[in-house]
Amino acid sequence: MARVWEAVIGIEVHAELSTRSKVYCGCANAFGAEPNTHVCPVCLGLPGSMPVLNRRAVEYAIMAALALNCQITAEGKFDRKHYFYPDLPKGFQISQYDTPIGHGGFVEIEDGGEVRPIGIRRVHLEEDTGKSTHDPVLGTLIDYNRAGVPLIEIVSEPDLRTAAQAVAYLSKLRLILKYLGVSDVKMQEGSMRCEVNISLREKGSDQLGNLVEIKNIGSFRGVERSIAYEIARQREILEQVGTIARETRGWDEANEVTVAQRRKEQASDYRYFPEPDLVPLRIDAAWQEKLRRSLPELPDAKRARWMREYGLPAYDAGRLVEAKATADFFDTAVSRGGDPKAVANWIIGELLRVVNLRGGAIEEMELADLPTSPEHLAAMLALLEKGTISSKLAKTVFEEMCDSGRDPETIVKEKGLVQISDEAELEQAVDRVLDENPRVVADYRAGKKGVAGFLVGQVMKATGGRANPQLVNELIRRKLD
Amino acid sequence: MKLWELTAHQLAAAICRGETSAAEATEAYLERIQAVEGQIEAYLTITADLAREQARQVDARLSRGEQVGPLAGVPMALKDILCTEGVRTTAASRMLENFVPPYDATATARLRASGAVLLGKTNLDEFAMGSSVENSAYKQTYNPWDTSRVPGGSSGGSAAAVAAGEAAFSLGTETGGSIRHPASFCGIVGLKPTYGLVSRYGLVHFASSLDQIGPMTRDVRDCALVLQAIAGHDPLDSTTYQGQLPDYLAGLEEGVEGLRLGVAREYFGEGLDPRVGEAVRRAIGDLERQGAVVEEVSLPHSPYALAVYYTINPSEASSNLARYDGIGYGHRTAEATDLEELYRRSRSEGFGDEVIRRIMIGTYALSSGYYDAYYLKAQKVRTLIKRDFDQAFSQYDAIIGPVTPTVAFRVGEMEDPLAMYLSDIYLAPVNLAGIPAVSVPCGFVDGLPVGLQIIGPALSEARLLRIARAYERSHDYVRLPQLEVKDNG
Amino acid sequence: MKLSKEEIEHLAWLARLELNEEQAGRLAGQISRILDYVEQMNQLDTSDVPPTFHTLPELSNVFRDDIPDRSLSREKALQSAPARHQGYILVPKVRGGEPQ
Ligand SMILES: [Mg+2]
Numbered sequence A: 001m002a003r004v005w006e007a008v009i010g011i012e013v014h015a016e017l018s019t020r021s022k023v024y025c026g027c028a029n030a031f032g033a034e035p036n037t038h039v040c041p042v043c044l045g046l047p048g049s050m051p052v053l054n055r056r057a058v059e060y061a062i063m064a065a066l067a068l069n070c071q072i073t074a075e076g077k078f079d080r081k082h083y084f085y086p087d088l089p090k091g092f093q094i095s096q097y098d099t100p101i102g103h104g105g106f107v108e109i110e111d112g113g114e115v116r117p118i119g120i121r122r123v124h125l126e127e128d129t130g131k132s133t134h135d136p137v138l139g140t141l142i143d144y145n146r147a148g149v150p151l152i153e154i155v156s157e158p159d160l161r162t163a164a165q166a167v168a169y170l171s172k173l174r175l176i177l178k179y180l181g182v183s184d185v186k187m188q189e190g191s192m193r194c195e196v197n198i199s200l201r202e203k204g205s206d207q208l209g210n211l212v213e214i215k216n217i218g219s220f221r222g223v224e225r226s227i228a229y230e231i232a233r234q235r236e237i238l239e240q241v242g243t244i245a246r247e248t249r250g251w252d253e254a255n256e257v258t259v260a261q262r263r264k265e266q267a268s269d270y271r272y273f274p275e276p277d278l279v280p281l282r283i284d285a286a287w288q289e290k291l292r293r294s295l296p297e298l299p300d301a302k303r304a305r306w307m308r309e310y311g312l313p314a315y316d317a318g319r320l321v322e323a324k325a326t327a328d329f330f331d332t333a334v335s336r337g338g339d340p341k342a343v344a345n346w347i348i349g350e351l352l353r354v355v356n357l358r359g360g361a362i363e364e365m366e367l368a369d370l371p372t373s374p375e376h377l378a379a380m381l382a383l384l385e386k387g388t389i390s391s392k393l394a395k396t397v398f399e400e401m402c403d404s405g406r407d408p409e410t411i412v413k414e415k416g417l418v419q420i421s422d423e424a425e426l427e428q429a430v431d432r433v434l435d436e437n438p439r440v441v442a443d444y445r446a447g448k449k450g451v452a453g454f455l456v457g458q459v460m461k462a463t464g465g466r467a468n469p470q471l472v473n474e475l476i477r478r479k480l481d
Numbered sequence B: 001m002k003l004w005e006l007t008a009h010q011l012a013a014a015i016c017r018g019e020t021s022a023a024e025a026t027e028a029y030l031e032r033i034q035a036v037e038g039q040i041e042a043y044l045t046i047t048a049d050l051a052r053e054q055a056r057q058v059d060a061r062l063s064r065g066e067q068v069g070p071l072a073g074v075p076m077a078l079k080d081i082l083c084t085e086g087v088r089t090t091a092a093s094r095m096l097e098n099f100v101p102p103y104d105a106t107a108t109a110r111l112r113a114s115g116a117v118l119l120g121k122t123n124l125d126e127f128a129m130g131s132s133v134e135n136s137a138y139k140q141t142y143n144p145w146d147t148s149r150v151p152g153g154s155s156g157g158s159a160a161a162v163a164a165g166e167a168a169f170s171l172g173t174e175t176g177g178s179i180r181h182p183a184s185f186c187g188i189v190g191l192k193p194t195y196g197l198v199s200r201y202g203l204v205h206f207a208s209s210l211d212q213i214g215p216m217t218r219d220v221r222d223c224a225l226v227l228q229a230i231a232g233h234d235p236l237d238s239t240t241y242q243g244q245l246p247d248y249l250a251g252l253e254e255g256v257e258g259l260r261l262g263v264a265r266e267y268f269g270e271g272l273d274p275r276v277g278e279a280v281r282r283a284i285g286d287l288e289r290q291g292a293v294v295e296e297v298s299l300p301h302s303p304y305a306l307a308v309y310y311t312i313n314p315s316e317a318s319s320n321l322a323r324y325d326g327i328g329y330g331h332r333t334a335e336a337t338d339l340e341e342l343y344r345r346s347r348s349e350g351f352g353d354e355v356i357r358r359i360m361i362g363t364y365a366l367s368s369g370y371y372d373a374y375y376l377k378a379q380k381v382r383t384l385i386k387r388d389f390d391q392a393f394s395q396y397d398a399i400i401g402p403v404t405p406t407v408a409f410r411v412g413e414m415e416d417p418l419a420m421y422l423s424d425i426y427l428a429p430v431n432l433a434g435i436p437a438v439s440v441p442c443g444f445v446d447g448l449p450v451g452l453q454i455i456g457p458a459l460s461e462a463r464l465l466r467i468a469r470a471y472e473r474s475h476d477y478v479r480l481p482q483l484e485v486k487d488n489g
Numbered sequence C: 001m002k003l004s005k006e007e008i009e010h011l012a013w014l015a016r017l018e019l020n021e022e023q024a025g026r027l028a029g030q031i032s033r034i035l036d037y038v039e040q041m042n043q044l045d046t047s048d049v050p051p052t053f054h055t056l057p058e059l060s061n062v063f064r065d066d067i068p069d070r071s072l073s074r075e076k077a078l079q080s081a082p083a084r085h086q087g088y089i090l091v092p093k094v095r096g097g098e099p100q
């Protein structure tokens, strides 16, 4: 009988917090600067320098823990985690060992139409390392700009079973952090990174197999592919009655395989102990409550509200809520008077098309990164409703809004896109078309009423699409009937 | 009287009144260094040009009638474990032979702001690990009272410089007695302030929960003056005390009438040189005659203090010294074929024996499976030691006793590291409890200075200085040893 | 507590120290004696005693505001680096340099 295997997957996510300064010093927290220009004695780990905790970093970590339904640790502290690596300037990382900011939380993901809670073991605050670049000729080049950037580490329970669930979990985490505004969560820039722990066991067993850790995963696709690869690899070994080595493997993106990393001659021992240069962290109920009240509306709540208040279809609400940028766009456009269903249609139908065309990743974008603004969309919808522009021209106006970033009124005025609803003006155009198409007019009068559409089309063409089509239709019928 | 013979407060007053200038004082000290440094070897770096420039600036301000700080023009020495921007800071280690800090320690900056002139950086045991300066990677500093003997440590260079007239005052640092020990051996005043009173920012880390900076001076008034300049909250050191501080000079002369002093019974046990004990008892008797109430008190857990100290200290040191890996600064080996070898060679070449010993012990005490039995256990016993003091201070204003069991020993005399550790017996409990203590000269044994130790509850520095001053003013001990002066003419 | 040669080697590896035979042997003896000495702590019952990690009582929640401050100039930041290359700290090419 064939054996049925089940994967047991846990994920460790590191997300950089988008504070203005680093977690233990005042250096700017900014991506992409010249190497070693955002550094000081503290983040260089110079002899004698001492950390001072950034309040906002702590608050962001608490907010993340609250949004992930964690218990907050009231009496906390920071601990040193020791290991040697060139991008770690002090020989230890200031992290949290037994008093993470939050613990015992969960997030809900959707998997095959079912809602599945995934446990969050802990959320803790720590510092990022610098960046090493390996040059084949020179050696390792080190830039400490990133050293000391605040990080939260979010550790899931091993509640995930498939690659799809893992991706759903990561997407949900990314979305929540994005909604909170505590992290940029850009995989490409490394502001969100993940490591996957995976083991296989026979279905029904409650034993855990030997754990393999996968590192160097740089994209969601990489998460999906590496898990799939690892499940297949482990299954093959197990079915040949081999044993899985407890090890760390790296994801080779180009070849889509995991590769065993050089094993250390001896096990690491982080020698955690309380950071004596920082004082205890107390998060009392009042502080917690204040932050809880400051949390923005999170995606699940938002989707439910849109469906309830605006009658949005589940699919539309789901699409819009999936990216913070589209959700913000929707809420703002509606608050500026846009009809919810129309706004939703324009975002899903047009805005996302333009974003895709330009190769943008909507999940990583901010409202300000979008090609047009919700205010402009609301204004355009108002023009449409007033009949100032035709629905046909609206698409042209929208495209122009995206291209130039300008407001619809100006575009409509400058490009002369105002709908012609003046009867006298339209009558001239209609008369000209009727004159030029005597045979069609004859057909109509002979009872082929359907040819009216052709005549309307000719008028639209003659007016550069600006004619009010209803009015044209009415005029033609009035003249021929 | 020569300028270098004045105390810091006398010199500051003379400069302020225009009786002499910062430049003259600085030249007097540079000459004195020239004359005696060959016998003492107190300095690792002498910053003559910088000192002259600082002195010139002080004089310029004075001549313009501008406000100057309370130590304006007073030449000082800093232990070479305090960062000085642009001036090499070695911690007496090969590891930091070429390290030039891009920043000042807060204590350095505060002294600069108060007008003090930096003569140079003083020798110490490597990374402050030791009690004799025998662990300096560069050289031995000698005791100005007998140059065949050690100055004590680890702030031995600072103590010797002040005692030999090579600096008007100095800053030392303590982790387990490193100010009071050499102060006692060299016959000067040394204060270890309450943990958190003086910012540690820019003090090269040794054991973070114990480290503290303090003044090393010719007399008690100088000690108060320097403390005043360096104490107080620093936003760069999260562990500094944030409250208001008293004026340390104000009550200095108020005497000891009515103060209750406890004599620590455990500090007069086995191992104490009876002649040292006698000198200390004489001093205690004197304070009693001045109106203090003296009784015996017990600190029952003090016999465990060294065990606790030599667990916590190496543990934290092993962590703090992990940063010396040959990557961003510090010694890097010339030959390594892989990264691990680069680390191991750089560190083994850069560190001396005592440093390696402590890193090894500390690594053990923090390692998986041993943390609870060593580091955590030590931090718990530390609580018991602290409670002893809390208990004693509920009845006494201060505790008094010896600083060290013996007077200064000969260079090379103490070979066994454990025996050396045990000479911190009366010192380490104070660091563990985070409380202040001062060592003030109280006589001589065989021509070598003996120190009286006065210990108080947290933030009682003003009271300790007042007691020390009461003793000092009734005994005008010769504060400067006679040194053979090299003739440069 | 007598430390074995293997234990000494493991500690030296954790601490990234290279010890020669003679040094390792001498350290084993010295460290064992020091550990024997510090173990007298075990004579005390501390089951109900909290640890004292900080001696300044009641000090907690010391923060800085999230306001960027001036960083060092690159020249100053790297002035004590053993080797550098175009604004980076340089670690010459070594075997086995991949992350742990
Ligand atoms: Mg981490």
Ligand SMILES: [Zn+2]
Pocket: A022, A025, A026, A027, A038, A039, A040, A041, A042, A043, A044, A148
């Ligand atoms: Zn910094």
